Amino acid sequence: MVGLTIGKVAEHAGVNVDTLRYYERQDVIGKPLRNGSNYRLYPEDTIRRVRFVKRAQELGFSLAEIKELLELRVSKNASCANVRDQALAKVDSLNEKIRSLQSMRRALVKLANECSDDGPVGDCPILDALDEKGRVR
Amino acid sequence: MVGLTIGKVAEHAGVNVDTLRYYERQDVIGKPLRNGSNYRLYPEDTIRRVRFVKRAQELGFSLAEIKELLELRVSKNASCANVRDQALAKVDSLNEKIRSLQSMRRALVKLANECSDDGPVGDCPILDALDEKGRVR
DNA sequence: ATAGACCCTAGACCTAGGTCCAGGGTCAAG
DNA sequence: CTTGACCCTGGACCTAGGTCTAGGGTCTAT
Ligand SMILES: [Zn+2]
Ligand SMILES: [Zn+2]
Ligand SMILES: [Zn+2]
Ligand SMILES: [Zn+2]
Numbered sequence: 001m002v003g004l005t006i007g008k009v010a011e012h013a014g015v016n017v018d019t020l021r022y023y024e025r026q027d028v029i030g031k032p033l034r035n036g037s038n039y040r041l042y043p044e045d046t047i048r049r050v051r052f053v054k055r056a057q058e059l060g061f062s063l064a065e066i067k068e069l070l071e072l073r074v075s076k077n078a079s080c081a082n083v084r085d086q087a088l089a090k091v092d093s094l095n096e097k098i099r100s101l102q103s104m105r106r107a108l109v110k111l112a113n114e115c116s117d118d119g120p121v122g123d124c125p126i127l128d129a130l131d132e133k134g135r136v137r
Numbered sequence: 138m139v140g141l142t143i144g145k146v147a148e149h150a151g152v153n154v155d156t157l158r159y160y161e162r163q164d165v166i167g168k169p170l171r172n173g174s175n176y177r178l179y180p181e182d183t184i185r186r187v188r189f190v191k192r193a194q195e196l197g198f199s200l201a202e203i204k205e206l207l208e209l210r211v212s213k214n215a216s217c218a219n220v221r222d223q224a225l226a227k228v229d230s231l232n233e234k235i236r237s238l239q240s241m242r243r244a245l246v247k248l249a250n251e252c253s254d255d256g257p258v259g260d261c262p263i264l265d266a267l268d269e270k271g272r273v274r
Numbered sequence: 275a276t277a278g279a280c281c282c283t284a285g286a287c288c289t290a291g292g293t294c295c296a297g298g299g300t301c302a303a304g
Numbered sequence: 305c306t307t308g309a310c311c312c313t314g315g316a317c318c319t320a321g322g323t324c325t326a327g328g329g330t331c332t333a334t
Contacts, residue, residue, distance in 0.1 A: 007310065017311090018293055026291090037300055039311055052267045059267075060241045063291070073264050080261040084252040087245050087263055094242045098235055104197045105231045108224050115221040124217040126224055127210050130189045130196075144280065154281090155323055163321090174330055176281055200321075 003033060003041030013050035020050070028053060028063055028070070060094055140170060140178030150187035157187070165190060165200055165207070197231055 010017045023029045029049055032040040049070070056066045069086060072078040114125040121127065147154040160166045166186055169177040186207070193203045206223060209215040251262040258264065 005311075016293070019291085021313095022292060037311075038313095039300080055267050057291095058241070059245055060238070069264070069267070072258055073261075075258065078258040080253050080256040080258055080263075083258060083261045083263050084249050084254075087249045087252070091242055091245050091249070094238050094245070098238045098242070101197070101231050101235045101238070104195070105228055105235070108196055108228050108231070112221050112224045112228070115224070116217050117221075119217040121209055121212065121215040121217055121220060124210075124220045126217075126220050127206070130192050130206070142281075153323070156321085158283095159322060174281075175283095176330085194321095 003043055006040050009042045009046050012047045026063055028067055140180055143177045146179045146183050149184045163200055165204055197227060
């Protein structure tokens with residue numbers, strides 16, 4: 001056996017076989033060798049690489065960003081600082097998203113607090129606020 | 138003039154005309170009357186309604202949720218509390234998203250702090266962490 | 275009367291990250 | 305030899321919220 005079939009890789013990496021073909025099309029993982037029946041034969045460390053991808057996704061990296069990280073990993077003149085810069089840039093964008101969600105939350109909580117428990121919907125300050133008059137901030 | 142053409146509504150509400158047609162297909166705004174040339178003629182308050190939609194989107198509501206809010210508004214037996222419940226449910230889901238982003242951020246910051254400024258990429262703790270060994274948490 | 279600005283419809287296209295399907299080949303077990 | 309589990313490709317489909325195009329009709333000003 002010179003490699004793993006796609007089904008084995010998928011099983012051990014915890015992904016769908018179609019996901020592996022998709023990653024290949026997206027150049028996230030390299031093109032594997034083929035056997036005489038045109039079956040893909042993956043090297044063992046593909047499993048590790050796919051799990052790398054999945055963990056990076058959980059940290060909020062897109063596939064495009066993950067590709068860059070993987071390229072850095074094999075690049076001869078990349079330094080640890082290059083990787084850290086990517087991570088810190090991601091932290092910045094996470095901060096932005098978090099701030100924006102927090103401001104949505106603040107506005108909603110404020111409106112909900114003004115809402116009376118069982119008045120008619122015509123007097124609802126939430127609907128009123130959405131319904132013109134001025135921005136919810 | 139018995140109503141506003143789609144272009145006027147779009148201009149005053151700050152959206153694309155296609156967006157208005159899209160909202161109509163999605164039943165977010167009602168079907169307007171048509172004139173003899175089959176042009177849409179909107180009542181004045183459509184502008185207000187579209188702005189309502191845009192503000193609700195900024196608060197994180199999906200179009201489907203906004204539809205529900207708008208239905209509540211015209212529902213005879215809806216109370217203020219119904220609206221507040223929707224708002225609080227949205228707050229819950231915002232909380233979840235925020236927590237998840239914060240946990241990504243925590244993990245990334247931790248990794249970046251361990252990263253040496255200019256060691257070779259082969260020793261990068263970020264790549265190491267992604268690259269097997271165990272979950273980043 | 276004709277240019278340019280609007281309007282109409284149906285349907286394609288876009289992002290992201292896959293998933294699924296049709297139609298066909300391969301391989302091992304019984 | 306047949307059955308079932310795999311594998312292959314290309315392309316369609318999905319969500320969400322739109323945007324854009326093609327091909328046509330209408331309206332207004334010059
Ligand atoms: Zn395994
Ligand atoms: Zn590093
Ligand atoms: Zn206006
Ligand atoms: Zn209320």
